[in-house]
Amino acid sequence: MPFDQALRFASIWLASTSFIGLALGAGLPEWLAALTGAALIVAFLRNRGHKSVERLARFSPISPAGWNLLVIVGFLGFWVDMLWVSGELLPAGIHFLMILMIIKLFNLKLRRDYLHLYAISLVAILASGSLTTDLWYLPIFLLYLLAGVWTLLLFQLTKHPEETQVLTMSGTVRSQASASVHLVTPQFFWLANGLAFATFGLTLAIFFTVPRVSAGFYQKGVGENMRTSGFSETVNLGEIGPIKRDPSVVMRVELADGSPNKADGLYLRGVAFDQYDGKAWTNRLGYRRSVNEDGTGAFVLLGNRSAAPARLGETIRQNILLEPLDTPVLFAAPFIERVSGKFPSVQSDLTGSAYLPFPSSSRIEYSVLSRSNPVLPADLSSEPSLYPESFTRHFLQIPVQSERIAILAKEVTHTQRATFDKVHAIQSFLAHNFHYSLDAPLAELNHPLEEFLFSRKTGYCEHYATAMVMMLRTVGIPARLVTGFLATEWNEYGNYYLVRQQDAHAWVEVYLPHSGWITMDPTPPSLESVGSNSPAWHALGRMMDTVRLQWSRFFVQYSAADQLAVVRELKAGGTSARNKALDSMGTLFNPFMAMVGGIKEYVFNGTISSLAEVLGLALIGLAFFLWLGIKRPWAKAMAGKKTTRDQQPIVQLYGRMIGHLARKGISKPASSPPLEFVRLTQERWRDAGSAVGSITELYCRARFGQISPTRAELSLAEGHLRYLMALHKP
Amino acid sequence: MLRQFPSLLRQLFRHRSTRVTSEGVQFLLFTLAIGIAAINTGNNLFYLLLAMMLSLVLISGIVAEHSLRRLEFHRHLPDHLMVNEPTTATLVAKNRKSQLPSFSLKLFDVSDGREVDRGLEIPQLLPGTSRLVSYSLVATRRGRLQLDGICVGTEFPFGLFMKRTFYQIEDTVIVWPEIKPIDERLLQGLLTAGSEQSVHRRGHGNDLYNLRLYQAGDDSRNIHWPTTARTSQLTVRETEAEEQRRATVYLPTVAPVSHDALFEQAVSVTASIIRHLAHRGYILQLVVGSSRSSFGQGDLHLLELLRMLAVCERHSPHGESAVPGDQPGDLFEVQGGTMIAVQSWRGPWDIEPQHPTIMVDGAVIGGASDAV
Amino acid sequence: MNATEIILAIQENIARVIKGKPHVIEMSLVALLARGHLLLEDVPGVGKTTLAHSLARSLDCSFKRIQFTSDLLPSDIVGVSIFNRQKQAFEFMPGPIFANIVLADEINRTTPKTQSSLLEAMSEAQISFDNKTYPLNQPFMVIATQNPAEYHGTFPLPESQLDRFLMRLRIGYPSPEEEKKVLHRSQLLHPAEELQPLLTAHDVLLLQEQVDHVLMEESITDYLLAIVQCTRQSDLLSLGVSTRGALALSRAAKALSLVRGRTFCLPDDIKELAPIVLSHRIMVARTQGIRQRSFEQAERIIQDLVESIPVPV
Known part of the structure; x- marks a missing residue:
């Protein structure tokens, strides 16, 4: 492909990349997106030299002046757009940018036009960057970088011929000779891609080292917060149900102690509710007060109302990356002791839930130290006891019409004496006698709980939990409803729990006199799997999510604090810093390493799935391209055409010798014939002279004299080459 | 070691210079704008774009440096140039790198410390290959033309910067004065002169x-x-051989500053006469100012004479009465042969003549004014 | 003795007379074996004549010398018809050109008419005289010399006629040590007279035959043609190498291969021979200065051009 055509192609590619970036990020109006896309396709087809398109373009009714007029109209449209239609500068500007791009695409004639197109595409990719933080920006950015390098390179290389052709029209011979230079050769292809790769590497280095002046936390919110339900002051029964099918990611939870020890998932507690009016839960203890910050920047929640003085419970350390939600609740495993993160303040209420002062509009990261309350032996046999009035008011409250429930509860528990046994009896009753189903339109009914318990006998977590709380309360055991998420999806590539909207859950906390609040879940494990895809796709999804997380952590969220941390660790000293650096590099590449490991696992397990196939194909393709780039088999094929099979070994041997000498600093100039090169070698490396001479002699005889070397001669030559390889150059 | 270091540095960087192209200026402005935006918003994606643009700048520097390194040049010039006559000079550029090609090399001639753009371009120079480029060289002044070296520039890879480096190859060429066809009447005057002094010699002829x-x-x-x-x-x-004639051409070098252009004309006329006579087989002697050649014949001798003319310089008169052209006269009489004098200045009373005066054996030849 | 040994022996033989010039001796043998003629261009007294003489002596061939002067006539070279009184008929008296090796000394001193008669004989290997053709002796080789220092009263050979010579060589001054040896031997007889002939004329013809069988691989032919093509396209030259020039280079390369004891050509041969075989077949562009030193200049241009052409691997 000649350079100028390649340049046009690369330019259109550059423009399309930035357009795609903008279209993904900004939500362009359909007509504008379609128009720009059409313009890009037309420009591409024109470049390919489609005659019909060319003819069409030639008959375009618009003169240069007309195009200029269009630009002016577009500019006026921009003002109209900004003042009345969109009402904002950014979208209006983007629309105007796209219109400019369309006009330029139809007007690519002079080099100046190309420059304008590049400027437009740069602004577009910039605008796209300001509108998004999603992972798709990474491939777009990479494509843009590749296209940019190609375009700049070609733009530079085509620059001079145009100028000089105007100056010297004399030499037709010379222009013919130079025409072959202006082609995209394989070497050029690899050169350009290598440059792009080097640029990318350097980009990463610069990106991580450029000092961040502004703290990147409270940046302007992007997009809208995710709507969640079940975490406000009041929750209607049945509210969680509809979101149980939503697979969007809410948060990611890393466990400080590595992999999870429980197979049944991790409860992430959100809000607790104490009052039920027959249809909705309310939190009457929702009064929030600020939590004090201790010296180390962590917020310590004092409201640990556990009766057990000894800190016996299991502690869980979690790092939580929370997506922007419409609730200020900070989720964590029960029960929160310390929260640390980049917050100005943290609030908590009496039920032990933690809140931010207001919902965050961007992704936040915080770490929590939680401690669960174990069931103490003293509680295993204790009778129901009396509780203070304030306590009973909140946690023994029952709505008015619940006699049937009370009777049912008595029936279930009359055989048991101890409180703990009663609790267990109710839990197993619920777990075994009811069906879990998301298709339970109980919310519309007047008495959803009775409906669930006595007629339908199907429901989901909310119903189970509500029923259990009510039954416990009717038999005099304090309990409350808790909403949150039940994390079950463990991402083995990134070592974290992936929590989605569909993991929203409700469960029960029961108060035992000695142990305090303990977590109970009456809901049986769901048999409905939401996504019925193959495990390979799941694995791929988890991998993608890990990449997304790393992207977010290392690119979007990268901040001055991270830089400071790196600097601090470097200061801390020698080997540890190096290890840390290696570690952080490791985490960056972990998903890929894990991916490789994963493939191996799949292969060994015999489940050679589509994932392995896809990845395998990709790897093979990559390896093939690498091999192509390094070995250049076409060159060999060309050389091979001129030599017969017998001469091939010695010709290859000679090639290896030339390569070895080049590595030793004696490279063969293209214009020096074999014997001259032997003399050159002898001058510069006396010891090698004889070996080089004898190999060259054999080569010359085979290559130019058509005298095939004998086996003995060949082995002798190989010996010479080995000797040469072993020889140390002074 | 420490003392050597600065000189080493100077060695490395002395001949490097970088100029930003117009595209580069636009690029840098964009980079600056994105940098400001990034700092202002703290958006990491802006930082990413900024890092990309900065790394493009860095990569251009590194690649351009590699493109310019380990090149080798040598230049071939004709032995002589003539004023205003285009000659072809050739440059051989060789890439001595073993792996990396060089791209888009632009070559500038450095003459007297100035860079002269000859429009020389080498789009691609593969490793180990050499390339021959030629350009036309026109000297505008006679004398010694000093060529210092070659300045190589490249805008590769991205056309944002023009990086240049200097390779020293010194060359000196003698530039002859311009040789023009001689006027008919002057020719007649020259032909009639000097025929008496024929030297007897064997050869083709009738006598x-x-x-x-x-x-x-x-x-x-x-x-x-x-x-x-x-x-x-x-x-x-x-x-007896015919046309064995002797002539002495005299060019006085004393002339005031105001006659500078005229002196150059005189040098040119002298060169034309010498060549004309040499081609007619004259035995020639040239006297330029106080320096004097031997009598001689043949192309080598002609070259010698032209070289004398090429390097001669004008001197301002010292005394008021110094009338050029008088003092060497006696000597010629001894040697024999025609004496041709080309005068640009005949004395203090000579005010701005249009053309140099040509005298053959003391007689001014008419029509000499049209000779130039 | 096989071809290589004979050739080596001849070289050594001549080297006893011409000191320190193995390259020139080798090239003169190449010219002989390639059925070509040699033009020696150098100042007087460096052994041009001696070279020709000793070459002839070691070959057991007839040797004639023609001193070219401005009044030399074609008949002085070719021969004259003289009236024979006994037979009452004109009889052709062959001139000095009827020898195996002819030394044409100072060829540029004579008139173009005489020059062309010699050159015609060189290219056609026969003489036409009085409507009769007389074939020349075989092998036939002309070694012409010309002196570049003197120009007055000379008639430089035109390019078209220079083309008839296979190669143009300079001998150059010997090194001081070699010159000393020459001085020591100068008391003796003319050294070339001492040489023993090693080959007969017939052997030379056989060797010439052998040159034709030297293999030139296709890529080397391509390389040769690339060089020729390059001279035609260069703007330093106003006239590139003709097809005859390409043929000459190919023949010379084959002969050199044989001289060096090979049965096939190498790119090295082409590269080495290109300046001496091609430099007199081109015309340096007028913009390259006057003709005076065009020999060196042409050689240098050819060298540069060859240096820019990649060698087949």
Whole structure:
């Protein structure tokens, strides 16, 4: 492909990349997106030299002046757009940018036009960057970088011929000779891609080292917060149900102690509710007060109302990356002791839930130290006891019409004496006698709980939990409803729990006199799997999510604090810093390493799935391209055409010798014939002279004299080459 | 070691210079804008774009440096140039790198510390190959033309910067004065002059020079039959060569500053006369100011004379009465031959003549004014 | 003795007379074996004549010398018809050109007419005289010399006629040590007279035959043609190498291969021979200065051009 055509192609590619970036990020109006896309396709087809398109373009009714007029109209449209239609500068500007791009695409004639197109595409990719933080920006950015390098390179290389052709029209011979230079050769292809790769590497280095002046936390919110339900002051029964099918990611939870020890998932507690009016839960203890910050920047929640003085419970350390939600609740495993993160303040209420002062509009990261309350032996046999009035008011409250429930509860528990046994009896009753189903339109009914318990006998977590709380309360055991998420999806590539909207859950906390609040879940494990895809796709999804997380952590969220941390660790000293650096590099590449490991696992397990196939194909393709780039088999094929099979070994041997000498600093100039090169070698490396001479002699005889070397001669030559390889150059 | 270090640095960086192209300026402005935006918003994606643009800048520097390294140049010039006559000079550029090609090399001639753009471009120079480029060289002044070296620049890879480096290859060429066709009347004057002083020599001609015995290889047509018959021995006649003439060309170098252009004209006329006479087989001597050549003949001698003319310089008159052209006169009489003097300044009373005066044996030749 | 040994022996033989010039001796043998003629261009007294003489002596061939002067006539070279009184008929008296090796000394001193008669004989290997053709002796080789220092009264050979010579060589001054040896031997007889002939004329013809069988691989032919093509396209030259020039280079390369004891050509041969075989077949562009030193200049241009052409691997 000649350079100028390649340049046009690369330019259109550059423009399309930035357009795609903008279209993904900004939500362009359909007509504008379609128009720009059409313009890009037309420009591409024109470049390919489609005659019909060319003819069409030639008959375009618009003169240069007309195009200029269009630009002016577009500019006026921009003002109209900004003042009345969109009402904002950014979208209006983007629309105007796209219109400019369309006009330029139809007007690519002079080099100046190309420059304008590049400027437009740069602004577009910039605008796209300001509108998004999603992972798709990474491939777009990479494509843009590749296209940019190609375009700049070609733009530079085509620059001079145009100028000089105007100056010297004399030499037709010379222009013919130079025409072959202006082609995209394989070497050029690899050169350009290598440059792009080097640029990318350097980009990463610069990106991580450029000092961040502004703290990147409270940046302007992007997009809208995710709507969640079940975490406000009041929750209607049945509210969680509809979101149980939503697979969007809410948060990611890393466990400080590595992999999870429980197979049944991790409860992430959100809000607790104490009052039920027959249809909705309310939190009457929702009064929030600020939590004090201790010296180390962590917020310590004092409201640990556990009766057990000894800190016996299991502690869980979690790092939580929370997506922007419409609730200020900070989720964590029960029960929160310390929260640390980049917050100005943290609030908590009496039920032990933690809140931010207001919902965050961007992704936040915080770490929590939680401690669960174990069931103490003293509680295993204790009778129901009396509780203070304030306590009973909140946690023994029952709505008015619940006699049937009370009777049912008595029936279930009359055989048991101890409180703990009663609790267990109710839990197993619920777990075994009811069906879990998301298709339970109980919310519309007047008495959803009775409906669930006595007629339908199907429901989901909310119903189970509500029923259990009510039954416990009717038999005099304090309990409350808790909403949150039940994390079950463990991402083995990134070592974290992936929590989605569909993991929203409700469960029960029961108060035992000695142990305090303990977590109970009456809901049986769901048999409905939401996504019925193959495990390979799941694995791929988890991998993608890990990449997304790393992207977010290392690119979007990268901040001055991270830089400071790196600097601090470097200061801390020698080997540890190096290890840390290696570690952080490791985490960056972990998903890929894990991916490789994963493939191996799949292969060994015999489940050679589509994932392995896809990845395998990709790897093979990559390896093939690498091999192509390094070995250049076409060159060999060309050389091979001129030599017969017998001469091939010695010709290859000679090639290896030339390569070895080049590595030793004696490279063969293209214009020096074999014997001259032997003399050159002898001058510069006396010891090698004889070996080089004898190999060259054999080569010359085979290559130019058509005298095939004998086996003995060949082995002798190989010996010479080995000797040469072993020889140390002074 | 420490003392060597700065000189080493200077060695490395002395001949490097970088200029930002217009595209580069736009690029840098964009980079600045994105940098400001990034700092302002703290958006990491802006930082990413900024890092990309900065790394493009860095990569251009590194790649351009590699492109310019380990090149080798040598230049071939003709032995002589003539003022205003285009000649072809050639440059051989060689890439001595073993792996990396060089791209988009732009070559500038450095002459007297100034870079001259000859429009030389080498789009691609593969490793280990060499390339021959030629350009036309026109000297505008006679004398020594000093060429210092080659300045190589490249905008590769991204056309944002023009990086240059200097390779020293010194060359000196003698530039002759311009040689122009000589006017008819002047030609007549020159032809009539000097015929009396013919030197007797064997050669082609009609006049008898000698008679001698026939030797093998002699032209049988030259056998002088009367003598042969008389002496009954084959005798041949030898003839006297024609056109064996001597001339001395004199160019006084004393002229005031105001006659500078005229002096150059005089040098050019002198060169034209010399070449004309040399081609007609004259034995020539040239006197330029106080320096004097020997009498001689042949192309080598002509070159010598032209070289003298190429490097001669004008001197301002010292005394008021210094009238050029008088003092060497006697000497010529001794040597014999025609004396041709080309005067640009005939004395203090000579005010701005249009053309140099040409005198043959002391007589001004008419029509000399049209010679130039 | 096989071809290589004979050739080596001849080289050594001549080297006893011409000191320190193995390259020139080798090239003169190449010219002989390639059925070409040699033009020696150098100042007088460096052994041009001696070279020709000793070459002839070691070959057991007839040797004639023609001193070219301005009044030399074609008949002085070719021969004359003389009236024979006994037979009452004209009889052709062959001139000095009827020898195996002819030394044409100072060829540029004679008139173009005489020059062309010699050159015609060189290219056609026969003489036409009085409507009769007389074949020349075989092998036939002309070694012409010309002196570049003197120009007055000379008739430089035109390019078209220079083309008839296979190669143009300079001998150059010997090194001081070699010159000393020459001085020591100068008391003796003319050294070339001492040489013993090693080959007969017939052997030379056989060797010439052998040159034709030297293999030139296709890529080397391509390389040769690339060089020729390059001279035609260069703007330093106003006239590139003709097809005859390409043929000459190919023949010379084959002969050199044989001289060096090979049965096939190498790119090295082409590269080495290109300046001496091609430099007199080109015309340096007028913009390259006057003709005066065009020999060196042409050689240098050819060298540069060759240096820019990649060698087949």
